[in-house]
Amino acid sequence: MAQRKGKRAGAQKKEVTAEEKEDARNEDPLAQFKPGGKHATKVQFVLLFIVMAGTCTNLYVNPPDRTKFRESYRAPLKWYDQFADKYVSLVTSWGYTLPVDVAERMYALQKHAGFDIHSARILEIGAGGGLVGMELHRLGYRRILGLDISPQMAKV
DSSP states (O other), X not given: OOOOTTOOTTOOOOOOOHXXXXXXXXXXXXXXXXXXXXXXXXXXXXXXXXXXXHHHHHHHHSOOOTTOTTHHHHOHHHHHHHTGGGHHHHHHHTTOOHHHHHHHHHHHHHHHTTOOGGGOEEEEETOTTTHHHHHHHHTTOOEEEEEOSOHHHHHO
16 A cells, blocks of 8 residues: 555544534634734734834824924914024925915016005015015015014014
């Protein structure tokens, strides 16, 4: 008789009794996942991977707020005072073009209406670093006054 691969000669097949089959059915299905179970380590690695993937994804989607911009809503005076000296370069690096857009739109509308921009008096409230005022000055406006709640921003 030819010997099969993986079988030793003379090995006997273990017979499973009806009682052992019943015990296997009544066994706790989660027993293999309990500490010391055969799959506990695999489950721990999978959970660790999920946590790490979630953390990395969160850091990618929500990068650390180095400028603490969220704090500007909680304590605006403190935030603007803190970043007054670098405010213009900071918002410019964000691609913030609203001051340019506002100034150019105002200029175009007033030119279209035939308004003399040299005699215009402009009061900019919440001027911050004066970005809108600087753009208006570039377009020919000369009588511009900017006010801001932050004394540090007003100095800029």
